[in-house]
Structures are given as structure tokens and as C-alpha cells.
Amino acid sequence: MTGTKKQSLYVIKVGGNVIDNEALLPAFLKDLSNIQGNFILIHGGGKIATRIGEKLGIEAKMVDGRRITDAQTIDLVTMVYAGLVNKQIVAKLQAIGCNAIGLSGADGNIIPATKRPVKTVDYGFVGDVKPEDINAHAVKALLDAGMNPVFSPLTHDGHGQMLNTNADTIASSLAIALGELYHVRLIYCFEKKGVLRDANDDNTVINLIDRPIYNQLLADNILFDGILPKLENAFAAIESGVGEVLIGHADDVLQNTTDAVAGTLIR
Amino acid sequence: MTGTKKQSLYVIKVGGNVIDNEALLPAFLKDLSNIQGNFILIHGGGKIATRIGEKLGIEAKMVDGRRITDAQTIDLVTMVYAGLVNKQIVAKLQAIGCNAIGLSGADGNIIPATKRPVKTVDYGFVGDVKPEDINAHAVKALLDAGMNPVFSPLTHDGHGQMLNTNADTIASSLAIALGELYHVRLIYCFEKKGVLRDANDDNTVINLIDRPIYNQLLADNILFDGILPKLENAFAAIESGVGEVLIGHADDVLQNTTDAVAGTLIR
Structure with missing residues (x-):
């Protein structure tokens, strides 16, 4: 492959707080549809699952901010993430001329996973993903056919069981796997x-973080907890061949697909 | 295209009574995975939607055997059909080595539809499909990439709204649209x-029905109501270029993909 320039690919994760927000979502999807070139989207959707779960009498059980996924809950999130949330996003993207195709990790066997072993906590039907197991060529076949994959945060165990998987992790794993075929920018919106x-204070954005700066920020203990998994995923991606990682507001980060003037750039 | 022989494609519809049946489903999926060559699957799933709808306080409203799809109900069937039922089928097919990809009609804009106009009955968010609007080349791209599309019975209006569509109708419409690219056998299981x-009496199978025989059966008034829409869809498909239509038990009709010794063959 020496000498051939890789095509660009944006691997974009959007969180449940944007998906749930009727003011933010349309503008985000519009920005997405304006991207010149290849992209894939990974969405969350936790709050809608909790709301519908309550109506069905399925209680949300969280440990350290992670959902415990029992048999009822995997059915719930399969319905809500792969059904309701995924298809609403796809239909809305189609309406603005973006040829989206909504998938779970089971579809096309794109994201095989392993049920997390029980240690101190039994997370239930939760899947751990290895980037090297991802079927990157299936994603490329969809992109080459003019379709933009939109992933719900679900994987499967290869034995018929759907698994719940953190959307940030799916995004970084897809970014790493696709890094062999594309120059990848991973974006957390x-x-x-x-x-x-x-x-x-939204005016305190750190515009650039590399490994030494990250270590200093950790030593100073000034990063809020919710951002740590994103940064860990970001550095894992960078160290596995992803070109760059951008973290920022859904309104900003898709409008700067050549320069990182908004948000935080991880190198 | 003169002189080039079209590849074969099986367009297979499986009803909710098979999907819901834990004794029938595994054998059906196994037969499906043994098909040599291209196939696409279209599934129903009505009873599961009714059951989950009851828990959510959404009452099933039927007129002439058709579900009235109000705003709550389209969300319900999007969850259940495109989420739960679709992904469980896909995960089970993947487990037996069949590379399925689960879709709704919105995905890849494969099945655009029009919301049914209100006449005597307001069916709500129900979509009518024209075979000529179907994006057959997107289906071919998936098949060429080694993936077997599995469709839930949902379409979209192109303006961001998902629509509920009869699975038999989707199957015949897909069969007709793909008839230009493949020699299609449409199978209703x-x-x-x-x-x-x-x-x-299961021993009274009519093995072959053509138009004159159908007219005679109608005149004699011996066909049960549930089969009439299937036969109407079957003849519409035959008259629009589909090679043949086979109607029969999920256990039988996939095992006879060259001869129609089981079930009813429509010509």
C-alpha cells in the first residue's frame, strides 16, 4: 500500500444527551449530512431506554455509571437502541439526503464481542470488543456502495446472543479497525x-491534549470523571493508528472537519 | 443483458406465527442458512408487538385484520420489529454461519413508501410501496458483499417518518423490483x-395454482380469507416478472429450492 494515499473517514460518536435533545439533534444531523466524504456514526441512547424500561417495569440497575444488563434489559436496549433510536436517526438522515444505513454490531458480523467475564461485578449481557475482531471490510463495502453506517451500541457473541456495549468503546474500536483502510478522524460529540x-465553565476548553499534558491533568486531578473513559479510548485509538481524535460540542466539531478550532484535539 | 443468465435469488417471507414459535424458528433458520446462493428474508412479528404494547398501555387497534398505526404504535413496532425481532433473527443466523444484515426499509433508502391516504379508514402511519421505487441496486450491493438482507416490515416516507407496512406486500414488492436483476423465486413461509x-385439513394442499385455477377457486368460494392477500401478492409478482411463487410450511418449502414438491406453486 506504500505510496497510495488513504481516503479520509470520520468516525463520529454522538451521546444520548444530544440524541434526546430536540433542539440539538436536527442541527447535528444537518452538519453530519454536510460532511464531504465518508463517515460512520455511533449513537448512544441510554435515557430513552430507562424511560421505556420504567413503563415496562424494568428497573435500570447501574454500577459505577454502567448499566447492568440482565435478560430483560438486553431485550429492552435491543428494542430501543437498534429499533427506535437507530431507525429514527436513519429516517431523519434520509430526509435530508444522507444515505444512512442503521446497524447493530451483529449485522454483517461487523462487531463480534465477548460477554464480559464475571469478576467482582456481573454486568450481565455486556460485550467487550477487540478492534482486531471487527470486520472493517464489510464497513468499507457499505461506504463504497454510497451508504453511511449508523451503529447502535450493541454487539453479539457469535452464538446468537446480543450484547450491550459502551458506545464510546465501539467508536474507538471501529476507528482503530478502520485505520488500516482509511485515514481516520475519531470525533466524540x-x-x-x-x-x-x-x-x-464552557470557557475553559483545553484545545490540545497529548500524552504528557494528559498525565499532568491526571496528576492535577482536575478532569471530571465522565471524560476519563473518553480520553482513555482516545489515547488507545491514537496509539493504534487513528489519525486524530476530536472531542467537543455537537454544534461545533462537525463544522471544522479540516481544522480543530473548536473542541479538544487529542494527539 | 441479452444472453447473460441472471443469478437466482430467493425472496423469503416468514410470518409471525413461525417467528414466535420456539419449535419452528431454529429449524427454519437452519434451512435458510443452508440455501446455496442469494436470499433475502422479510419477517413479520405482530404478536410480540401486541404483547409488549399491552405492557406499555398501547392497545392494538385492528380494522379488517390490519393494525391501525397511531403515533405510539409506530414507535412500538419500530422498537419491536426493527429492534428486538430483527436483531434476534440476525444474531441467530450469524451463530449458524449465515452472514445476515438486518434492515428496515429506511436503511439505505431501500424501501421508500407513501403514507396511506385517509379514505373510509385512517390507518395512521402505514406505508404503501411501489416496486418501481425500491432501490434494488442497494440490495444487490449487499448481496455482492456477501451479506443476506433481513427486512423488518417497516418503510419510511422520505421526510423522516417511519411507516408500518405489511410484510407480504414488502416481500412481493422486493421480489418484483429485484426481478430485473435476478431470477426471483418468492417464497411465503x-x-x-x-x-x-x-x-x-393439511392434507388438502393445492399443489399448483395458475390464474384460471385461481379464478375457479374464487368462484367456488373455498379459499380461507387469510390466504387471499398472499395470493393477490403472488399473482401481482408473477405478472411483474417474478419467476415463481411458492407458498407453504416453514419446514418444507426451503428444502425444495429446485422442485416444488411441497407447498403450493403459483405460476
Whole structure:
């Protein structure tokens, strides 16, 4: 492959707080549809699952911010993530001329996973993903056919069982796997302006984070907890061949697909 | 295209009574995975939607055997059909080595539809499909990439709204649209042995029906109501270029993909 320039690919994760927000979502999808070139989207959707679960009498059980996925809950999130949320996003993208195709990790066997072993906590039907198991060529076949994959945060165990998987992790795993075929920019879109020095002040965005800066931020203990998994996933991606990672507000980060003037750039 | 022989494609509809039946479903999926060559599957799933709808306080409203699809109900069937039922089928097919990809009609804009106009009955968010609007080349791209599309019975209006569409109709429309690219056999799998002279006696299968025989059966008034839409769809498909239509039991009709010794063959 030496000498051939890889095509660009944006691997974009959007969180449940944007998906749930009727003010943010349409603008985000519009920005997405304006991207010149290849992209794939990975969406969350936790709050809608909790709301519908309550109506069905399925209680949300969380440990350390992670959902415990029992048999009832995997059916619930399969319905809500792969059905309701995924198809509403796809239908809305189609309406603005973007040829989306909604998938779970079971579809096309794109994201095989392993049920998380029980250690101190039994997370239930939760899947751990290895980037090297991802079927990147199936994703490329869809992109080459002019379709933009939109992934719900679900995988499967290869033995007939759907598994619940963190959307940030799916995004970084897809970014790493596709890094062999494309120059990948991984983008985490959420409701904050980027990685903040002060979680309550949107004017404290840290525009650039590399490994030494990250270590210093950790030592100073100034990063809010919710951002740590994103940063860990970001560095894992960078260290596995992903070109760059951008973290920021859904309104900003898709409008700067050549320069990182908004949000936090991870290198 | 003169002189080039078209590849074969099986367009297979399986009804909710098979999907819901834990004894029938595994054998059906196994037969499906043994098909040599291209196939696409279209599934129903009505009873599961009714059951989950009851828990959510959404009452099933039927007129002439058709579900009235109000705003709550389209969300319900999008969850259940495109989420739960579709992904469980896909995961089970993947487990037996069949590379399924689960879709709704919105995905890849494969099945655009029009919301049914209100006449005497307001069916709500129900979509009518024209075979000529179907994006057959997107289906071919998936098949060429080694993936077998599995469709839930949902379409979209192109303006962001999902629509509920009869699975038999989707199957015949897909069969017609794909008839330009493939030699298509359309197969309706259900829980009866075929079209029966006596609805209560499985030994009364009519093995072959052509238009004159159909007209005579109608005149004699011996066909049970549930089979009439299937036969109407079957003849519409035959008259629009589909090679043949086979109607029969899920256990039988996939095992006879070259001869129609089981079930009812429509010509």
C-alpha cells in the first residue's frame, strides 16, 4: 500500500444527551449530512431506554455509571437502541439526503464481542470488543456502495446472543479497525464544548491534549470523571493508528472537519 | 443483458406465527442458512408487538385484520420489529454461519413508501410501496458483499417518518423490483402446508395454482380469507416478472429450492 494515499473517514460518536435533545439533534444531523466524504456514526441512547424500561417495569440497575444488563434489559436496549433510536436517526438522515444505513454490531458480523467475564461485578449481557475482531471490510463495502453506517451500541457473541456495549468503546474500536483502510478522524460529540479545566465553565476548553499534558491533568486531578473513559479510548485509538481524535460540542466539531478550532484535539 | 443468465435469488417471507414459535424458528433458520446462493428474508412479528404494547398501555387497534398505526404504535413496532425481532433473527443466523444484515426499509433508502391516504379508514402511519421505487441496486450491493438482507416490515416516507407496512406486500414488492436483476423465486413461509382446499385439513394442499385455477377457486368460494392477500401478492409478482411463487410450511418449502414438491406453486 506504500505510496497510495488513504481516503479520509470520520468516525463520529454522538451521546444520548444530544440524541434526546430536540433542539440539538436536527442541527447535528444537518452538519453530519454536510460532511464531504465518508463517515460512520455511533449513537448512544441510554435515557430513552430507562424511560421505556420504567413503563415496562424494568428497573435500570447501574454500577459505577454502567448499566447492568440482565435478560430483560438486553431485550429492552435491543428494542430501543437498534429499533427506535437507530431507525429514527436513519429516517431523519434520509430526509435530508444522507444515505444512512442503521446497524447493530451483529449485522454483517461487523462487531463480534465477548460477554464480559464475571469478576467482582456481573454486568450481565455486556460485550467487550477487540478492534482486531471487527470486520472493517464489510464497513468499507457499505461506504463504497454510497451508504453511511449508523451503529447502535450493541454487539453479539457469535452464538446468537446480543450484547450491550459502551458506545464510546465501539467508536474507538471501529476507528482503530478502520485505520488500516482509511485515514481516520475519531470525533466524540457531546453537550460540552470539549475537555474542560472546570466542568462548570464552557470557557475553559483545553484545545490540545497529548500524552504528557494528559498525565499532568491526571496528576492535577482536575478532569471530571465522565471524560476519563473518553480520553482513555482516545489515547488507545491514537496509539493504534487513528489519525486524530476530536472531542467537543455537537454544534461545533462537525463544522471544522479540516481544522480543530473548536473542541479538544487529542494527539 | 441479452444472453447473460441472471443469478437466482430467493425472496423469503416468514410470518409471525413461525417467528414466535420456539419449535419452528431454529429449524427454519437452519434451512435458510443452508440455501446455496442469494436470499433475502422479510419477517413479520405482530404478536410480540401486541404483547409488549399491552405492557406499555398501547392497545392494538385492528380494522379488517390490519393494525391501525397511531403515533405510539409506530414507535412500538419500530422498537419491536426493527429492534428486538430483527436483531434476534440476525444474531441467530450469524451463530449458524449465515452472514445476515438486518434492515428496515429506511436503511439505505431501500424501501421508500407513501403514507396511506385517509379514505373510509385512517390507518395512521402505514406505508404503501411501489416496486418501481425500491432501490434494488442497494440490495444487490449487499448481496455482492456477501451479506443476506433481513427486512423488518417497516418503510419510511422520505421526510423522516417511519411507516408500518405489511410484510407480504414488502416481500412481493422486493421480489418484483429485484426481478430485473435476478431470477426471483418468492417464497411465503407460514404454519400451514400450503394453500388448502379445506383450511382445517393439511392434507388438502393445492399443489399448483395458475390464474384460471385461481379464478375457479374464487368462484367456488373455498379459499380461507387469510390466504387471499398472499395470493393477490403472488399473482401481482408473477405478472411483474417474478419467476415463481411458492407458498407453504416453514419446514418444507426451503428444502425444495429446485422442485416444488411441497407447498403450493403459483405460476
